[in-house]
Amino acid sequence: MLRTDVAVIGGGVAGLVAAIEASKFGSRVHLIDENARPGGQLFKQIHKFFGSHRHYAGIRGFEIGEKLLEDAEKNGVQTLLNSFVFGIFGKEIGIIENQMSARWLEAKTIILCCGASERMLAFPGWTLPGVMGAGAAQTLINVHRVLPGKRFLMIGSGNVGLVVSYQILQAGAEVVAVIEALPRIGGWGVHASKIRRFGVPILTSHTIKEAHGREKVEAATIVAIDKNWKHVPSSERTLEVDVVCLAIGLKPNIELPLMAGCETMYLEELGGLVPVHDENMETTEEGIYVVGDCAGIEEASTAIESGRLAGVAVAEKLGYLSKDEAYEQKIRIRKILDDLRGGPFGEHRMRAKQRLIQRYKILKGLGNE
Amino acid sequence: MRIMKHPILGPLDEKKEISITVDGKAIKAIKGEPLASALIAAGIMTFRRTRIRKEPRGYFCGIGLCTDCMMMVDGIPNVRTCITPVKEGMTVETQVGLAREEL
Numbered sequence: 001m002l003r004t005d006v007a008v009i010g011g012g013v014a015g016l017v018a019a020i021e022a023s024k025f026g027s028r029v030h031l032i033d034e035n036a037r038p039g040g041q042l043f044k045q046i047h048k049f050f051g052s053h054r055h056y057a058g059i060r061g062f063e064i065g066e067k068l069l070e071d072a073e074k075n076g077v078q079t080l081l082n083s084f085v086f087g088i089f090g091k092e093i094g095i096i097e098n099q100m101s102a103r104w105l106e107a108k109t110i111i112l113c114c115g116a117s118e119r120m121l122a123f124p125g126w127t128l129p130g131v132m133g134a135g136a137a138q139t140l141i142n143v144h145r146v147l148p149g150k151r152f153l154m155i156g157s158g159n160v161g162l163v164v165s166y167q168i169l170q171a172g173a174e175v176v177a178v179i180e181a182l183p184r185i186g187g188w189g190v191h192a193s194k195i196r197r198f199g200v201p202i203l204t205s206h207t208i209k210e211a212h213g214r215e216k217v218e219a220a221t222i223v224a225i226d227k228n229w230k231h232v233p234s235s236e237r238t239l240e241v242d243v244v245c246l247a248i249g250l251k252p253n254i255e256l257p258l259m260a261g262c263e264t265m266y267l268e269e270l271g272g273l274v275p276v277h278d279e280n281m282e283t284t285e286e287g288i289y290v291v292g293d294c295a296g297i298e299e300a301s302t303a304i305e306s307g308r309l310a311g312v313a314v315a316e317k318l319g320y321l322s323k324d325e326a327y328e329q330k331i332r333i334r335k336i337l338d339d340l341r342g343g344p345f346g347e348h349r350m351r352a353k354q355r356l357i358q359r360y361k362i363l364k365g366l367g368n369e
Numbered sequence: 370m371r372i373m374k375h376p377i378l379g380p381l382d383e384k385k386e387i388s389i390t391v392d393g394k395a396i397k398a399i400k401g402e403p404l405a406s407a408l409i410a411a412g413i414m415t416f417r418r419t420r421i422r423k424e425p426r427g428y429f430c431g432i433g434l435c436t437d438c439m440m441m442v443d444g445i446p447n448v449r450t451c452i453t454p455v456k457e458g459m460t461v462e463t464q465v466g467l468a469r470e471e472l
Contacts, residue, residue, distance in 0.1 A: 034433060036401070036454050046377045060377070099448065117434050127437075129414035129427030136431025136451075144399075144406035145372040145381055148414075148428070171372045215425050216414045253434075 004030040004078075006314050007093055007107035009085050009256060012040020014292025014303040015113030016068040021311025022111070023075040025320040030105060031077050032095060034084040038072075039065035040115060041135070042300075044142045046170075047163060054336070055301035062142075064300075080105075088260040091287065109287045109314045110260070113307070114253040116271065116293035121155060121248050124210040130217030134164040134247035141171045149243035153220050154178040155208055161247030162191035168245075169198050176239050179206040179222055181229070209236060211244050220244050252294045261285050265359050269352040270296030278360045279334065280313035281306055289314065296356070298349055302340050309333045371410050389459040404450035404461065405431070405438050416440050416450060420466030440464045 008019040011033035023029040031038060045061020056064045072079070080095065087094040093105045118133040125131070130149060134156070140146045150173050154165045157180035165175045175195065183205050185192050192202060209221040209231070224235035250271055254264060257275040262283035264273045274296045281289045289310040292303040309330060316326035341350035360366075373381050385400040391413060398407030405428045408416065415425035416438045429437040433452040442448040443460050446468035450461075 035452055099445075099453075117432065118430065120429075127424065127426060129416075129425050132427075132429050133431060136428060139431045140406055140409060140428070141372065142378070144402050144410075145375070145378070146406045146410040147370045147372055148409050150370075170376055172374075216427070 001092075002030070002103065002105045004028050004105060004107050005318050006030070006109050006111060007032060007105055008077075008111045008113060009093070010040070010113035010115055010292070010294070011035070011038025011079065012113060012115050012292060012303070013042055013064070013068070013300055014115075014307040015040070015111070016072055017304050017307030018111045018113060018289075018291055018311045018314075019077045020068065020071050020075050021308045022314050023072075023077050024311070025315035027315055027318055027320055029075075029077045030080060030107070031072065032080045032083050032085055032093070032105070034082065036082055038069060038079060038081070042068075044135075044138045045300075046142050046167065052301075055304060061300075085256060088256060088288075109289070109317060111281075111289045111291060111307075111310050111314065112256050112260070112275075112283075112294060113290075113292045114256050114294040116250040116252050116297055118246065119248040119251055121208070121246055123208050125212060125217070125220075128211050128213050128217050129215070130213065130242055131211055131244045131246070134160050134245040137243065137245050138164045138167060142167060147171055147173050149217075149241070150174060151176050151239075151241045152243045152245055153208070153222070153239060153241040154245045154247060156180065156247030156249070157182075157185045157187055157192070157202055157204070158247060158249065159187035159191055160250075161245075162187040162195060164245065164247060165195045165200060166191065166198075169195065169200070175200045176241050177222070178202045179208065180204045181207045181225060183227070208244065212238070217242050217244055250293065250297045252297060254294060257283060257288075257290055257294065260288050262288060262290070263359075263363055265356060267296065267352040267355065269348040270298075270356075274356065276356055276359045276363060278364075279357055280330065281310040282313060284360065284363055287317065296349065296353065299340070302337060302349075305333055305337045305340065309337070370412075387455060387457040389455055389457075389461060391461045392463055398455040400457075401454055404440070404442065404448075404453050404455050404459070407455050408450065408461075415463065417464040418466075423465070441468055 005027040006022045006029045008015045008031045019031045042061045042065035084096045209223045212219045221238045224232040262275040275290045291306040291310045312329045315321040396411040426437045433449045438450045439447045441462040
C-alpha cells in the first residue's frame with residue numbers, strides 16, 4: 001500500500017494551498033483529485049480577484065491556478081490525478097484510478113477539501129437538456145470555449161449569477177434576463193452594474209414556472225411572486241431561451257467527512273450541514289481536517305487561509321514544526337481570517353465559525369473557555 | 370458552438386483536433402477537453418435517455434456529481450462525460466437507462 005504523511009483530497013484552491021503549506025515544512029504530501037488536472041474552480045474564473053495582494057487581488061483566477069500548480073510541484077507535492085476517492089476507512093483511503101482500477105493510500109493525516117456543489121431548483125421541465133448549473137455553464141464557456149446556447153435565462157442574482165451572466169455576454173451570447181426570487185439583488189452592486197450596462201434586465205421578485213421543449217429547452221415561463229412567495233396571477237411571461245442556468249447557491253460537499261465519521265452541524269450561514277472543526281480546522285476525527293468550501297461556503301480568500309492553517313497544523317502534528325513555531329504562524333493566519341470575515345456579510349460567517357468551534361469543544365468535553 | 374474570439378481569453382488556440390464517433394457519426398473534438406464539451410460544441414444536447422419514459426437528459430452539473438451526463442464510452446456504460454477527457458477514436462453511444470443489458 002502507498003503510504004504518506006498527508007493526504008489532501010481535492011485539488012481546488014484550498015487543497016493546493018494546504019498541500020503546499022504542509023510540504024513546505026517537510027511533510028510528504030499526496031494530493032488526490034478526480035479531474036485530469038488540479039485547480040478546481042480556479043480555471044474558470046476569468047475575472048480579476050478583489051482584496052489584498054496576499055489573496056491575489058488584480059489577478060485572474062486561472063492565473064492563480066497556474067501559480068499554485070507550479071508551487072505545489074516545486075515543493076514536491078505528489079499528485080494523483082483522475083483519481084476518485086470512494087471511501088475513507090480509518091486512515092486508509094480507497095481510490096479508483098481512471099474509472100478502472102482501485103488502489104489504497106494510507107495517510108497519517110488527511111485534509112479534506114471536497115469543495116461545494118451547486119444547489120439546484122426543481123420545476124416542470126428542469127430535467128430538459130439545456131437546464132444546467134451556472135457553474136457548469138461557466139466551465140463550458142470559460143475553460144472549454146463552448147457556448148451551450150445562444151439565449152440564456154439566469155435564475156438567481158447572487159455573485160455567481162451576476163458574474164456568469166457577464167461572462168456569457170463576453171463570450172458573445174445573449175442573457176435574456178436574470179431573475180431573482182427575493183425582492184432585492186443578491187450579489188454585489190459592481191457585478192449587477194456591469195450586466196445592466198449591457199441592457200440585461202434583473203427582475204427581482206420573480207421565479208421560473210416552467211421550462212418548455214421536447215428534446216431540449218426552447219422557452220421558459222417566468223412569473224412574479226408576492227411577499228408570501230405566491231405566484232402573482234396573470235404575471236406569467238414566456239421567454240424564448242435555449243439555456244436556463246441555475247445560480248441558486250452552493251452547498252458544502254460533506255460526503256467524505258461523513259464517511260470518515262466527522263460530526264456535523266447545520267449552519268445556514270455556511271451553506272447547510274458542515275463538519276464540526278476546531279481552530280486548527282481539525283474535525284472530531286483526530287488527524288482529519290476540513291478546509292475550503294466543504295468546511296462552509298465562503299470566498300477564495302478564506303479558502304486560501306484555511307488551507308494554510310490546516311497545512312501548518314498537520315506539520316505541527318507530524319513533528320515538522322515545533323509547538324512555538326506553529327503557534328506563531330497559526331495566530332497570524334487566524335488574524336487574517338478574522339479580518340476577511342469583517343463587514344456585514346462576513347460577520348455572520350465569523351459567528352457561525354465560532355459556533356462550530358464551540359460545538360467541537362462540547363463534543364470533545366473540552367469545556368468552554 | 371465554439372467561442373473563437375474572446376475579449377479576455379483571446380483567439381482560440383490552434384489546438385490539436387481529433388475525431389471521435391458518436392452513435393456512428395464522426396465528430397471533431399479538441400484533444401484533452403471533456404467529452405461533454407465536444408458533444409455540445411457539435412450541437413449534441415441529449416446524452417442519455419431515461420429507462421422507462423425515454424426522456425432526454427444532458428449536461429447538468431459539469432463536475433461529475435449528478436450523473437445526468439452518463440454515456441456508453443468504448444462499450445463501458447455510466448461514464449460521466451463531463452469529467453472524461455476525449456481520446457482519438459473514442460466510440461460514444463447514447464445510453465438508455467443504466468445500460469445494464471450491455472454488461
